[in-house]
Amino acid sequence: MPTIHTGDLAWNVLHFYQVPQGLSRFFGDAQPEIVTKWPTMILPALLMLLPVAGQPILIQVDTVPQNEIERRLNAFEDSDAKREKKLLDLFQESGCVDDLTEQPVKYAKAPNIVCTLPGEANAVILVGGHFDFVKEGKGVVDNWSGCSLLPSLYWSLRASPRRHTFIFVGFTDEEKGLVGSQSYVGKMSKEEIQKISAMVNLDSLGTSPTKVEVDRGAKNLLNALGIVATNLKLPLSVVNVHPVGRSDSDSFQDRKVPTIGIHSLTNETFRILHSRRDQIGAIHLNDYYDTYLLIRAYLAYLDQILDRPAPQ
Ligand SMILES: [Zn+2]
Numbered sequence: 001m002p003t004i005h006t007g008d009l010a011w012n013v014l015h016f017y018q019v020p021q022g023l024s025r026f027f028g029d030a031q032p033e034i035v036t037k038w039p040t041m042i043l044p045a046l047l048m049l050l051p052v053a054g055q056p057i058l059i060q061v062d063t064v065p066q067n068e069i070e071r072r073l074n075a076f077e078d079s080d081a082k083r084e085k086k087l088l089d090l091f092q093e094s095g096c097v098d099d100l101t102e103q104p105v106k107y108a109k110a111p112n113i114v115c116t117l118p119g120e121a122n123a124v125i126l127v128g129g130h131f132d133f134v135k136e137g138k139g140v141v142d143n144w145s146g147c148s149l150l151p152s153l154y155w156s157l158r159a160s161p162r163r164h165t166f167i168f169v170g171f172t173d174e175e176k177g178l179v180g181s182q183s184y185v186g187k188m189s190k191e192e193i194q195k196i197s198a199m200v201n202l203d204s205l206g207t208s209p210t211k212v213e214v215d216r217g218a219k220n221l222l223n224a225l226g227i228v229a230t231n232l233k234l235p236l237s238v239v240n241v242h243p244v245g246r247s248d249s250d251s252f253q254d255r256k257v258p259t260i261g262i263h264s265l266t267n268e269t270f271r272i273l274h275s276r277r278d279q280i281g282a283i284h285l286n287d288y289y290d291t292y293l294l295i296r297a298y299l300a301y302l303d304q305i306l307d308r309p310a311p312q
Pocket residue numbers: 130142143174203204247
């Protein structure tokens with residue numbers, strides 16, 4: 001049973017399993033109907049019909065092209081301070097300017113970055129990914145792969161009407177013990193915490209097709225991800241990484257916020273983290289783009305299905 005100690009994180013053997021028949025046990029009997037239209041535009045909007053309580057619903061998102069997603073992935077810097085500035089730039093390029101703030105974090109050199117996309121309702125969907133990294137490698141997998149998607153996800157959602165307020169957070173100093181996310185939740189009142197209907201955490205994407213943690217994930221959020229993946233015919237499987245390391249979603253789950261952790265780690269690829277192998281070459285670019293496509297549709301779907309008013 002190998003044990004790897006990296007920094008202040010103790011890694012023990014990865015608890016790994018895949019659900020034998022795909023993810024069907026999470027989907028129930030849903031046989032959703034889907035209509036996907038790809039208009040002939042450079043950046044097509046995706047229209048999907050997905051079921052909620054038997055009723056199809058329409059979701060609409062925009063799509064950042066693969067070359068742009070890869071340009072952003074390649075824009076990683078060699079220090080946390082420079083990464084923080086780069087992430088601010090990417091948010092601004094994506095149109096998040098007035099609603100972009102830096103939140104100072106005690107004991108951290110770099111602040112959290114917070115980009116808010118307002119919605120009609122009070123409820124919040126928070127999407128997070130840390131931008132700091134350990135210096136053994138380049139920290140592209142862990143976690144420029146996750147945080148550099150946040151501006152593209154913002155851009156994908158911003159043009160369509162939405163119910164929830166989306167808050168995109170680049171967390172600082174995750175590697176020093178979830179410092180940025182602990183500070184973020186620590187500043188929130190009980191009422192503000194209760195407004196968060198979902199916290200979607202992105203950590204270490206692109207080393208394989210999309211993976212999701214189920215041991216600590218909220219079941220409704222897992223079901224929803226399964227439905228969207230099935231409808232878009234995008235790969236998704238289950239790998240529990242919680243036994244080998246915590247991430248920013250834990251800061252929220254400790255406060256009873258429903259969370260879901262999306263990653264790409266397997267028995268083979270988790271050893272890339274915190275090692276010299278954490279380089280751009282460790283990313284499978286097509287898998288990484290599939291993960292983006294899945295998450296951007298997933299967020300729009302969550303916006304539709306969460307906090308629906310009870311039928312009259
Ligand atoms: Zn990480």
